Amino acid sequence: MGKNVLVVDDEPMVQYSVKRVLESSGFTVACADSGPACLELLRKGFKGLILMDIVMPEMDGWDTIQAMVDEGLNEGNVICMLTGKEVPDVKMDQLKEYILDYVRKPFDNAKLVQVVSYYSGFIA
Numbered sequence: 001m002g003k004n005v006l007v008v009d010d011e012p013m014v015q016y017s018v019k020r021v022l023e024s025s026g027f028t029v030a031c032a033d034s035g036p037a038c039l040e041l042l043r044k045g046f047k048g049l050i051l052m053d054i055v056m057p058e059m060d061g062w063d064t065i066q067a068m069v070d071e072g073l074n075e076g077n078v079i080c081m082l083t084g085k086e087v088p089d090v091k092m093d094q095l096k097e098y099i100l101d102y103v104r105k106p107f108d109n110a111k112l113v114q115v116v117s118y119y120s121g122f123i124a
Contacts, residue, residue, distance in 0.1 A: 010033050
């Protein structure tokens with residue numbers, strides 16, 4: 001089972017909270033505060049589950065996923081959205097084949113661990 005998680009969110013408290021919850025459940029967690037920072041970690045070889053925020057300055061989550069796909073950086077990774085948006089927007093329609101789940105903030109800690117544990121099993 002894959003135990004690596006990348007949290008992509010521009011809010012430091014969200015990064016901290018998710019990292020703390022997941023590390024206490026045995027996951028190794030990296031954080032990126034923007035789309036470009038996420039892409040850089042992927043180019044350096046990160047493989048695992050990616051929890052992607054949608055609303056970020058500079059490059060939103062959808063544009064980040066599109067860049068991942070364009071560069072082939074989605075291979076070997078699983079993407080779940082972790083966002084405060086109540087419903088996905090129109091951009092998700094073009095990318096839904098790359099997204100396995102949509103978790104809303106604020107999240108329930110146990111539910112987050114359950115979702116991450118389940119989808120981590122999809123990673124070789």
